[in-house]
Amino acid sequence: MLIEQQIDAMLGGDSRALSKLISQVEDRDPGYQDVMDRIYSHTGKSYRVGITGPPGAGKSTLVDRLVPLFRQEGKRVGVLACDPTSPFSGGALLGDRVRMQSLLTDDGVFIRSLATRGSLGGLSQVTHEVALLLEAAHYDVIIFETIGVGQAEIDIIQTADSIAVVVIPQSGDAIQAIKAGLMEIADIFVLNKSDQGQADRAVHALHFALPSADGKNRWVPPIVKTVASQNEGMDKFKTALDAHHKFLGDSGIQRKQRERLQLFIQRIIEENLRKELWSAERAQQLSQQIELILQGKLGPFQIAKEIQKGLR
Amino acid sequence: MLIEQQIDAMLGGDSRALSKLISQVEDRDPGYQDVMDRIYSHTGKSYRVGITGPPGAGKSTLVDRLVPLFRQEGKRVGVLACDPTSPFSGGALLGDRVRMQSLLTDDGVFIRSLATRGSLGGLSQVTHEVALLLEAAHYDVIIFETIGVGQAEIDIIQTADSIAVVVIPQSGDAIQAIKAGLMEIADIFVLNKSDQGQADRAVHALHFALPSADGKNRWVPPIVKTVASQNEGMDKFKTALDAHHKFLGDSGIQRKQRERLQLFIQRIIEENLRKELWSAERAQQLSQQIELILQGKLGPFQIAKEIQKGLR
Numbered sequence: 001m002l003i004e005q006q007i008d009a010m011l012g013g014d015s016r017a018l019s020k021l022i023s024q025v026e027d028r029d030p031g032y033q034d035v036m037d038r039i040y041s042h043t044g045k046s047y048r049v050g051i052t053g054p055p056g057a058g059k060s061t062l063v064d065r066l067v068p069l070f071r072q073e074g075k076r077v078g079v080l081a082c083d084p085t086s087p088f089s090g091g092a093l094l095g096d097r098v099r100m101q102s103l104l105t106d107d108g109v110f111i112r113s114l115a116t117r118g119s120l121g122g123l124s125q126v127t128h129e130v131a132l133l134l135e136a137a138h139y140d141v142i143i144f145e146t147i148g149v150g151q152a153e154i155d156i157i158q159t160a161d162s163i164a165v166v167v168i169p170q171s172g173d174a175i176q177a178i179k180a181g182l183m184e185i186a187d188i189f190v191l192n193k194s195d196q197g198q199a200d201r202a203v204h205a206l207h208f209a210l211p212s213a214d215g216k217n218r219w220v221p222p223i224v225k226t227v228a229s230q231n232e233g234m235d236k237f238k239t240a241l242d243a244h245h246k247f248l249g250d251s252g253i254q255r256k257q258r259e260r261l262q263l264f265i266q267r268i269i270e271e272n273l274r275k276e277l278w279s280a281e282r283a284q285q286l287s288q289q290i291e292l293i294l295q296g297k298l299g300p301f302q303i304a305k306e307i308q309k310g311l312r
Numbered sequence: 313m314l315i316e317q318q319i320d321a322m323l324g325g326d327s328r329a330l331s332k333l334i335s336q337v338e339d340r341d342p343g344y345q346d347v348m349d350r351i352y353s354h355t356g357k358s359y360r361v362g363i364t365g366p367p368g369a370g371k372s373t374l375v376d377r378l379v380p381l382f383r384q385e386g387k388r389v390g391v392l393a394c395d396p397t398s399p400f401s402g403g404a405l406l407g408d409r410v411r412m413q414s415l416l417t418d419d420g421v422f423i424r425s426l427a428t429r430g431s432l433g434g435l436s437q438v439t440h441e442v443a444l445l446l447e448a449a450h451y452d453v454i455i456f457e458t459i460g461v462g463q464a465e466i467d468i469i470q471t472a473d474s475i476a477v478v479v480i481p482q483s484g485d486a487i488q489a490i491k492a493g494l495m496e497i498a499d500i501f502v503l504n505k506s507d508q509g510q511a512d513r514a515v516h517a518l519h520f521a522l523p524s525a526d527g528k529n530r531w532v533p534p535i536v537k538t539v540a541s542q543n544e545g546m547d548k549f550k551t552a553l554d555a556h557h558k559f560l561g562d563s564g565i566q567r568k569q570r571e572r573l574q575l576f577i578q579r580i581i582e583e584n585l586r587k588e589l590w591s592a593e594r595a596q597q598l599s600q601q602i603e604l605i606l607q608g609k610l611g612p613f614q615i616a617k618e619i620q621k622g623l624r
Contacts, residue, residue, distance in 0.1 A: 037611020198563020259600055261612065266590060270617040273589070273623075276584055279500070290573055300573065304580040311585075 003031060007038055010137050015110060018137045022112060025129045043135035044257055046078075047245055050144045050160030050297050051190075051249070057166040058192045059145050062228040062237075067103055069238040072143045076108040078139035079244075082146045082156055084268040108137060124155035125267050128179075128260065131159075142263055158183065159260045161253055162244045167206075169199040186221050188240045194233070196223035219247050315343060318446055322449050327422060330449045334424060347535055348441055355447035356569055358390075359557055362456045362472030369478040370504045371457050374540040374549075381550040382453045388420045390451035394427075394439050394458045394468055422451060436467035437579050440572065443471075451493045469497065471572045473565055474556045476500040476549070479513040479518075498533050500552045506537035506545070532558050589623075 009017035025032045053059050060081070067077050103109045114127055131142050146156055157163055165186040170193075189206055191199060206223050222240050226233035248256070289307065291299045298306070321329035337344045365371050375391055382389050414571055415421045426439055445455050458468055477498040482505075501518055503511060518535050534552050538545035560568070602617065604610045610618070 018493060033613040040605060040611045041608040113467050258599070258602060258606075261605060262595070262598055265602070265612050265616050265619070268613060269620055270586055270589070272620060273585070274617065277582070277585070278578060280361075285569070286574055286577060290570060290577070293352060293573060296353040299351050299352045300577050301580060302343040304577050304584065307577070308581055308584060 007035065010133070011039070011042060013067055015136065015137075018133060019111070019112075022130050025133065026114070026126055032129075036132065037176040039133065039136040041131045045130075045138075046135040046140055046142050047253070048131065048142050048144065048162070048256075049241060050146070050157040050163040050230075051156050051166060052146045052163070053166030053190075053192075057168050057273075058228050059166050062190065062192060062226065063143055063145050064103060064167060065228050065231055065234045066143070066237065067109055068174050069234060071106065071108055075140040076138060077110070078131075078134035078137075078142045079109070079111045079133075080127060080142065080144050080145060081111070081113045082123060082129060094120075107230055109279070110134065110137075120186065122155075122267070125264075127156050128159060128264055154185075155263075159256075159263070161248060161256050162187045162241055164190050164241070166190045167202065167204040168193045173288070187219060187244045188237070189221055189223045190237060191225045192228055193224060195227045199225065219244065315347065319347065322445070323351070323354060325450065327419070327449075330422070330445060331424075333445055334442050337445065338426070338438055344441075348444065351445065351448040355444045357450075358447040358452055358454050359565070360442075360443065360454045360456065360472040360568075361553060362458070362469040362475040363478060364458045364469050364475070365478030365502075365504075369480050370540050371478050374478060374504060374538065374546075375455055375457050375500065376415060377540050377543055377546045378455070378549065381416065381546060383420055387452040388450060390420070390443075390446035390449075390454045391423045392439060392442060392446075392454065392456050393423070394435060394456060422446065434467075434579070436471075437576075437583075439468050440471060440576055442614070447526075466497075471568075471575070473500045473560060473568050474553055475554070476502050478502045478504050479514065480497070480505045481508050481514040481545045494619055499531065499556050500549070501533055501535045502549060503535060503537045504540055507539045507542070511537065531556065589612075 006017045006021060010021055021035060023029075024035065051059055051063060063079055067079065072079050085108070103111065113131065114123065114130060129145070131144070134142050144156055144160055163185055167189065169191060191202055191206070203223055203225070210221060210223075222243075224233060224237045224240050226237055228234065245253075286307065289303055293300060293303055318329045319334060333347060334518055335341075336347065352354070363371055363375060372393070379389050379391065415423065424442065426435065426442060439456065443456070446454050456468055458473055475497055479501065481503060503514055503518070515535055515537070522533060522535075534555075536545060536549045536552050538549055540546065557565075598619065601615055605612060605615055
């Protein structure tokens with residue numbers, strides 16, 4: 001099928017065409033940039049939800065239970081599970097496990113695991129591109145599921161409109177989340193498995209660390225208790241997401257879209273320049289200049305400065 | 313203490329001075345680049361061992377059991393545990409757990425966990441810098457312990473002289489390792505927990521996927537069975553490392569050092585150029601050019617190309 005036909009099919013709701021285009025983006029097939037340019041004007045109408053938290057917090061179950069609540073409203077939902085360790089652990093940490101059967105057979109739900117494939121584009125860039133494809137294919141809600149806070153994942157999660165940080169009572173996660181500065185990126189805290197011990201202590205710790213409402217028009221992240229495996233508290237989580245979505249408003253969502261677009265283009269340019277910079281010739285030059293360091297005449301940062309002077 | 317004094321103390325074997333310098337590098341304190349330039353000529357005498365594998369493969373235990381085997385030879389050992397999820401999981405996946413007491417009280421052993429701290433330098437760059445400090449502080453062997461194969465970790469592990477990939481029999485790790493292309497980076501395969509079921513099957517799968525010895529002077533990764541928790545097979549692992557070290561020889565080690573140095577300088581320059589590139593003024597320009605995309609006139613890759621033209 002010609003690429004134009006594939007794009008048309010995807011825009012028309014053909015999920016097989018969508019899957020093929022996603023693979024092209026993941027594989028950095030020739031022409032994927034052209035695909036992105038062609039579909040971009042069809043993007044920008046989706047609500048992006050980022051869900052992050054440590055292994056074992058129950059993120060996948062939470063997502064499985066959240067999706068139907070959007071489906072009830074007639075919204076089409078895309079789920080992107082991004083696990084940087086996936087090619088290695090076989091997705092053991094996230095995403096590749098069997099999803100709820102009802103989701104897998106629902107035409108209005110699209111689920112995909114994304115993993116770092118060696119050096120073919122950073123995971124965050126690929127994830128954003130795949131999300132744009134989902135937007136163009138009329139998925140109203142896109143849920144990003146990530147583990148941990150590696151740089152790639154911070155990049156992914158920070159491009160979401162609403163960010164939920166999932167912690168559990170037992171493991172001291174709440175305290176760690178506070179230490180790791182996650183208070184700043186979380187729009188909603190989900191205390192999952194809250195039927196287990198020490199839930200109140202965890203809520204206390206989170207409350208204590210949260211900024212207090214001070215009368216200004218500022219969002220104070222709510223703490224939602226859930227037991228996703230029992231489908232408990234999911235309505236409260238959904239309500240919290242809706243509230244944050246409303247708080248952002250159209251202007252807030254548009255601002256986030258612009259930020260995403262700006263970052264996207266910056267990364268494209270950086271990647272292009274990086275490829276140009278290390279031409280065979282310049283790499284060869286650098287290899288010679290290294291002698292000065294090996295002879296103990298200059299340090300690495302000094303030589304870097306020298307080389308940069310030459311680039312101007 | 314003046315920075316010169318701190319460097320002198322570190323070179324003289326003062327581990328508190330070393331710790332302080334490491335913190336400066338991690339925190340990107342003003343002056344850390346100067347520290348790196350000053351100490352570089354004291355580096356290059358260590359043997360770097362990379363140990364990677366999925367969560368639960370027993371990497372930390374393996375390292376704990378490996379260290380004493382180097383210590384018996386009078387070698388000083390540094391261990392750097394790099395967990396990209398650490399700030400979030402509190403190091404639950406790796407490294408922050410309690411180490412063997414005998415290691416903690418041994419002056420010849422230095423253990424440090426490194427985690428991504430937001431955007432303060434990439435984890436791989438920071439890890440390399442800390443490793444250089446350990447080299448300057450006369451640690452003969454530096455062991456890198458990482459989880460998964462995110463890009464940052466591939467960067468870390470590929471700078472090691474010898475790379476051991478640790479898998480366990482049960483979880484299909486061996487097959488996943490093959491799929492993930494780890495055959496290419498592994499110098500040694502460690503099948504840990506090999507007293508558990510299906511060990512022979514895993515060894516078979518690995519053997520099948522490995523290149524066969526073809527008479528050329530090529531390294532064929534051995535598969536070593538261990539039960540680290542029982543201290544079984546550790547001598548074989550050590551022997552395999554020694555054999556690979558010997559196979560590399562001085563010329564092989566020097567080649568790897570040069571490659572590391574070249575990559576190190578490339579990353580320094582890239583980071584500097586990136587900061588220069590997105591000056592407030594240019595970011596402002598970009599923000600205006602984005603309008604063309606939002607109006608549907610150009611795609612993101614097209615505008616990136618336009619902007620790059622302007623940079624020349």
